[in-house]
Amino acid sequence: MSSSKADNVPKLYEAFRGSFDIGAAVNPRTIIRAGDLIAKHYNSLTAENEMKFVSLHPAEDTYTFEGADQIAAFAREHGKKMRGHTLVWHNQTTDWLFQEADGSPVSRDKLFERLKSHIDTVVKRYKEDIYAWDVVNEVIADEGPDLLRPSKWLDIAGPGFIAKAFEYAHEADPKAQLFYNDYNESNPLKRDKIFNLVKSLLEQDVPVHGIGLQAHWNLYSPGLDEIRAAIEKYASLGLRLQLTELDVSVFRHDDLRTDLVRPTGVMLEQQEKRYEELFNLLAEYRNHIDAVTFWGAADDYTWLSDFPVRGRKNWPLLFDGSHEPKGSFWRVIKQTSQTSQT
Ligand code: GLA
Numbered sequence: 001m002s003s004s005k006a007d008n009v010p011k012l013y014e015a016f017r018g019s020f021d022i023g024a025a026v027n028p029r030t031i032i033r034a035g036d037l038i039a040k041h042y043n044s045l046t047a048e049n050e051m052k053f054v055s056l057h058p059a060e061d062t063y064t065f066e067g068a069d070q071i072a073a074f075a076r077e078h079g080k081k082m083r084g085h086t087l088v089w090h091n092q093t094t095d096w097l098f099q100e101a102d103g104s105p106v107s108r109d110k111l112f113e114r115l116k117s118h119i120d121t122v123v124k125r126y127k128e129d130i131y132a133w134d135v136v137n138e139v140i141a142d143e144g145p146d147l148l149r150p151s152k153w154l155d156i157a158g159p160g161f162i163a164k165a166f167e168y169a170h171e172a173d174p175k176a177q178l179f180y181n182d183y184n185e186s187n188p189l190k191r192d193k194i195f196n197l198v199k200s201l202l203e204q205d206v207p208v209h210g211i212g213l214q215a216h217w218n219l220y221s222p223g224l225d226e227i228r229a230a231i232e233k234y235a236s237l238g239l240r241l242q243l244t245e246l247d248v249s250v251f252r253h254d255d256l257r258t259d260l261v262r263p264t265g266v267m268l269e270q271q272e273k274r275y276e277e278l279f280n281l282l283a284e285y286r287n288h289i290d291a292v293t294f295w296g297a298a299d300d301y302t303w304l305s306d307f308p309v310r311g312r313k314n315w316p317l318l319f320d321g322s323h324e325p326k327g328s329f330w331r332v333i334k335q336t337s338q339t340s341q342t
Pocket of ligand 1: 085183
């Protein structure tokens with residue numbers, strides 16, 4: 001990118017100063033390949049995978065901090081905030097945690113001991129870098145009457161593992177803001193379950209400070225009215241809110257086409273309109289929302305290329321594959337100049 005061109009592009013996070021932070025999920029490759037873009041436009045970083053259990057703690061006596069340390073060093077060098085992601089999850093967690101050496105399940109007490117030791121080690125290591133942690137990720141069941149999804153956590157420990165994780169994280173860093181984080185967070189059925197879970201944690205004086213709305217959305221859903229209702233419901237608990245993993249897929253959930261090598265003009269127009277509407281809505285709730293983190297920095301690298309449809313590229317972010325601002329970027333920026341005039 002030529003410097004004269006770059007100079008004409010306002011910094012995304014500065015446009016939202018006074019409303020909320022603007023974050024990106026990064027990894028050790030993107031902080032190199034897209035390092036300038038990330039440094040310029042985002043003021044908060046989340047490690048895409050490098051702070052997950054499997055990445056940090058592959059065996060009981062082995063911690064592997066290299067990738068996470070590289071990201072923390074980049075954040076420090078560029079003066080960025082950091083969110084920690086994630087301490088308890090049913091995915092990307094190694095089997096040893098749940099097993100004895102002979103493969104039999106560990107006891108509840110031993111699972112809690114291991115969890116405490118993991119949380120202590122990880123949270124204390126990044127205490128100076130990380131101001132907020134996704135403590136528990138995705139424990140709610142998407143469908144049906146059950147509150148919690150089946151998992152080894154639930155099998156071995158019962159529902160008490162959720163409160164324990166927050167308590168251990170709070171002991172490890174009493175200053176950190178602690179989040180419950182989930183997807184399909186604007187779906188009314190799941191929204192109400194998330195609300196009920198977090199409400200019951202608060203009633204038990206569990207240290208929960210915020211709800212993370214992952215916000216893996218697309219051009220068509222969820223509806224703005226559903227997003228609004230979710231924000232209002234979560235905010236009614238008196239907690240801080242963040243969008244933690246925002247992206248706007250150009251494909252409907254059940255659209256499986258794989259023929260496109262670039263987004264159609266219609267898709268880009270719809271995405272511009274969608275981003276403008278979303279950020280208008282988020283700006284309305286800026287007193288409740290502290291950060292909006294995108295799940296990626298630019299369209300050249302996004303987890304949605306190849307997922308859930310293999311061999312399919314997606315273009316869900318505000319910067320294109322060459323790190324240039326898309327029309328959606330300008331619509332989002334335009335919206336901030338209108339807000340600051342009102
Ligand atoms: C979930 C997790 C993230 C990430 C995405 C997909 O939303 O919270 O860490 O794995 O899935 O990339």
